[in-house]
Amino acid sequence: DNLCEYVMHKAMKMRYCEGKKKVVSTKVPRNFKRTPKKTGPKSKLSVKDEMILVLMKLRLGLSMVFLASLFGLSVGTCSKIFYTWIKFLAIQLKPLIFWPNRDLIRSTQPKQIISKWPSLRCILDCTEIFIERPQHLQLQALTWSEHNKHNTVKLLVGIAPNGMITFLSKAWGGRSSDAHIVRKSEFLNLVDPGDCIMVDREFPIQEELKFRQAYLEILPPSDGCQQMTTEKVHQTKKVANVRIHVEQAIGRLKWFYHPEKHFTHHFSSTY
Numbered sequence: 001d002n003l004c005e006y007v008m009h010k011a012m013k014m015r016y017c018e019g020k021k022k023v024v025s026t027k028v029p030r031n032f033k034r035t036p037k038k039t040g041p042k043s044k045l046s047v048k049d050e051m052i053l054v055l056m057k058l059r060l061g062l063s064m065v066f067l068a069s070l071f072g073l074s075v076g077t078c079s080k081i082f083y084t085w086i087k088f089l090a091i092q093l094k095p096l097i098f099w100p101n102r103d104l105i106r107s108t109q110p111k112q113i114i115s116k117w118p119s120l121r122c123i124l125d126c127t128e129i130f131i132e133r134p135q136h137l138q139l140q141a142l143t144w145s146e147h148n149k150h151n152t153v154k155l156l157v158g159i160a161p162n163g164m165i166t167f168l169s170k171a172w173g174g175r176s177s178d179a180h181i182v183r184k185s186e187f188l189n190l191v192d193p194g195d196c197i198m199v200d201r202e203f204p205i206q207e208e209l210k211f212r213q214a215y216l217e218i219l220p221p222s223d224g225c226q227q228m229t230t231e232k233v234h235q236t237k238k239v240a241n242v243r244i245h246v247e248q249a250i251g252r253l254k255w256f257y258h259p260e261k262h263f264t265h266h267f268s269s270t271y
Contacts, residue, residue, distance in 0.1 A: 004048050007092050011047045016084045045071060053078070054085040097168050099190050100160060108162040113242060117217065120161050121195040123246040124203060126178045128152040145174030156181045159249045178202040188212065198242060
């Protein structure tokens with residue numbers, strides 16, 4: 001209900017996506033003093049019902065045929081509502097993910113973390129989501145993940161020490177390395193001098209952070225078959241106990257998203 005109230009005013013004026021073909025009106029254009037409400041035929045569903053349809057599609061992965069039958073719509077109308085709302089929610093909810101200042105981070109930082117890492121600003125990790133195999137051969141190569149042996153998209157997720165998601169990158173192909181996504185995203189521009197960034201071993205970004213007078217907190221390197229020293233074991237446990245928060249945040253993201261074919265095949269260029 002709170003989400004519906006948050007987007008209700010602008011959703012009332014939202015126009016549905018019509019695809020590539022657009023009907024050009026031959027009538028004299030009307031001049032409005034204020035933005036008009038939705039044009040075209042009146043929707044059969046209320047704003048709240050349309051949002052419920054979209055959330056059911058995302059969470060449960062139901063087919064458009066089933067949703068159309070459930071809500072008494074045609075498949076085309078159901079698909080139009082879904083793709084319009086996806087773009088609409090992406091714009092309206094984007095401000096909810098923001099980069100807080102250092103004072104706000106410290107005021108909400110848990111005591112067990114601030115005692116060990118008082119300058120900790122962000123915990124970074126990448127996550128991958130399975131997608132259908134693209135038809136284009138170049139996109140197949142760009143999205144192939146050797147780790148998962150599947151076509152995926154990869155996202156860089158950053159959270160504050162209190163568990164709030166503070167950074168979410170654009171989708172990259174599964175072939176992209178974690179360090180490459182960090183360098184090409186806008187994340188490094190947000191880092192301030194003195195910040196501590198906690199990452200996994202797959203993020204060799206020490207030089208980039210040193211250039212910004214920040215430093216990296218990373219898991220101690222593995223010595224292969226040799227047994228780790230007691231100091232490295234304790235350091236690994238300390239970092240792992242904090243890094244579990246970013247894994248839980250990513251789990252919350254994926255919990256609501258049903259891994260079906262919702263992602264379109266338009267990705268940032270990569271190597």
